[in-house]
Amino acid sequence: MEAQIDYSQLIPNNVGLSSDRKLQRALESWHPKFMNWWQTNGPDSYQENEVYLRTAVSVDKKGWAHFGPVKMPDYRWGIFLAESHEQDKRIKFGEHQGEKVWQEVPAEYRAPLRRLIVTQGDTEPASVEQQRILAATAPSLVDMRNLFQVNVEEARHLWAMVYLLMAHFGRDGREEAEELLQRSSGDPDKPRILGAFNEQTPDWLSFYMFTYFTDRDGKYQLASLTESAFDPLARTCQFMLTEEAHHMHVGETGVARIIQKACDIMNQYKTDDVRRHGGIDLPTLQKYVNFHFSVSEDLFGAEISTNAANYYTQGLKGRYQENRIKDDHRLKDEPYEVSTFRDQKIAKEEVSALTSINERLRDDYIEDCQRGVNRWNKLIKDAGIEFEIKLPHRAFHRQIGTFSSACVAPDGSVISSDQWEEKKLEWLPSQQDHEYVKSLMVQVTEPGKFASWIAAPRIGINSQAIDYEYVRL
Ligand SMILES: [Fe+2]
Ligand SMILES: [Fe+2]
Numbered sequence: 001m002e003a004q005i006d007y008s009q010l011i012p013n014n015v016g017l018s019s020d021r022k023l024q025r026a027l028e029s030w031h032p033k034f035m036n037w038w039q040t041n042g043p044d045s046y047q048e049n050e051v052y053l054r055t056a057v058s059v060d061k062k063g064w065a066h067f068g069p070v071k072m073p074d075y076r077w078g079i080f081l082a083e084s085h086e087q088d089k090r091i092k093f094g095e096h097q098g099e100k101v102w103q104e105v106p107a108e109y110r111a112p113l114r115r116l117i118v119t120q121g122d123t124e125p126a127s128v129e130q131q132r133i134l135a136a137t138a139p140s141l142v143d144m145r146n147l148f149q150v151n152v153e154e155a156r157h158l159w160a161m162v163y164l165l166m167a168h169f170g171r172d173g174r175e176e177a178e179e180l181l182q183r184s185s186g187d188p189d190k191p192r193i194l195g196a197f198n199e200q201t202p203d204w205l206s207f208y209m210f211t212y213f214t215d216r217d218g219k220y221q222l223a224s225l226t227e228s229a230f231d232p233l234a235r236t237c238q239f240m241l242t243e244e245a246h247h248m249h250v251g252e253t254g255v256a257r258i259i260q261k262a263c264d265i266m267n268q269y270k271t272d273d274v275r276r277h278g279g280i281d282l283p284t285l286q287k288y289v290n291f292h293f294s295v296s297e298d299l300f301g302a303e304i305s306t307n308a309a310n311y312y313t314q315g316l317k318g319r320y321q322e323n324r325i326k327d328d329h330r331l332k333d334e335p336y337e338v339s340t341f342r343d344q345k346i347a348k349e350e351v352s353a354l355t356s357i358n359e360r361l362r363d364d365y366i367e368d369c370q371r372g373v374n375r376w377n378k379l380i381k382d383a384g385i386e387f388e389i390k391l392p393h394r395a396f397h398r399q400i401g402t403f404s405s406a407c408v409a410p411d412g413s414v415i416s417s418d419q420w421e422e423k424k425l426e427w428l429p430s431q432q433d434h435e436y437v438k439s440l441m442v443q444v445t446e447p448g449k450f451a452s453w454i455a456a457p458r459i460g461i462n463s464q465a466i467d468y469e470y471v472r473l
């Protein structure tokens with residue numbers, strides 16, 4: 001295992017691919033199919049334009065990225081595992097706690113591990129497909145570049161999962177790798193596995209909300225897989241997290257710039273009518289927060305889950321930062337408090353920590369979401385405007401788990417289904433909101449210029465100027 005990545009090969013890697021001819025051949029025969037998928041399902045147009053992209057050159061912490069103009073099809077998708085720093089790495093949790101981590105898949109866990117890897121792998125190309133048409137309405141070249149950067153990295157995450165499938169699951173793995181390219185977001189016959197990944201990302205407000213809220217679900221799923229007893233999976237996910245951090249940064253700063261523009265308009269024109277001046281008003285932004293936060297919460301699954309409990313006990317998937325949690329890491333008798341919906345009331349209940357693993361991860365996620373929301377609110381406050389963006393109550397607008405049968409307002413009060421029908425368009429984006437946001441989506445391609453609804457970023461990419469030609473058209 002080396003920190004440095006070998007770029008002399010068709011498939012850049014730091015896993016010593018050239019010494020495993022069989023695996024190398026399998027991956028090389030998948031390569032043209034992947035390229036075909038990228039051309040047909042990846043970003044629409046702009047495949048022949050040079051984009052200022054960063055490429056991973058090393059998996060160590062310092063200076064792992066290189067920036068330069070690249071045509072997207074020439075991006076070097078590769079296979080990178082984080083370095084192993086522990087000499088004698090041991091399993092941290094579950095019934096195998098204390099045993100050596102596994103370098104090969106134990107026969108008894110083949111099926112669940114395969115399912116975990118395929119489910120994670122399926123989301124990666126799905127998000128590229130969801131965002132396929134966005135470049136046509138990019139609000140600036142920087143934004144277009146950020147979109148493409150996220151897209152090539154999600155495609156690399158697909159490579160990461162395909163590597164694991166092919167290296168460790170034999171013929172089954174090769175078949176799964178094919179199917180990852182055959183399913184397609186929103187396809188009625190062969191949809192992506194998770195519902196949320198079959199919705200199109202229709203506009204840039206949704207894109208930024210998606211990268212803030214939904215990529216953050218990805219962060220927590222990956223972080224719990226970095227705890228896995230199956231070491232190649234753990235180290236693969238570790239490196240993916242560094243890329244995921246960038247996607248969430250794109251989301252957070254994107255939303256921040258939309259907020260900034262709304263505040264600038266309010267102050268400049270001394271008005272609340274942000275729409276009149278081509279901005280996205282804060283109440284509309286709040287509705288998008290309500291929507292994207294609630295659908296992303298659903299991705300964590302049901303509060304009580306025996307599947308999640310089994311994954312944990314088997315050592316396949318841990319909790320967020322397992323090391324930092326002070327308990328026995330087996331959870332046979334540990335309690336955990338979860339919110340439940342019973343007799344039309346939301347109540348707290350003490351349940352087994354083992355069966356409530358999903359809920360605990362969702363708790364960590366919500367806390368993390370709140371931190372960025374606080375930074376957005378500081379921007380609003382600093383602009384002298386009275387408005388606070390709030391994450392809705394966890395029971396609001398849920399489709400999965402205990403709250404899926406509940407009608408709950410953003411403030412957490414339980415309401416009747418009639419009240420819900422009456423009020424929901426005050427809380428979630430309406431057809432008119434969507435149409436308004438859509439009407440703002442016009443492509444801006446002059447370097448240094450931005451669409452009416454978003455402020456310029458504070459700094460350019462990799463210390464380049466704001467008006468650098470991030471995509472050469
Ligand atoms: Fe990803
Ligand atoms: Fe991502």
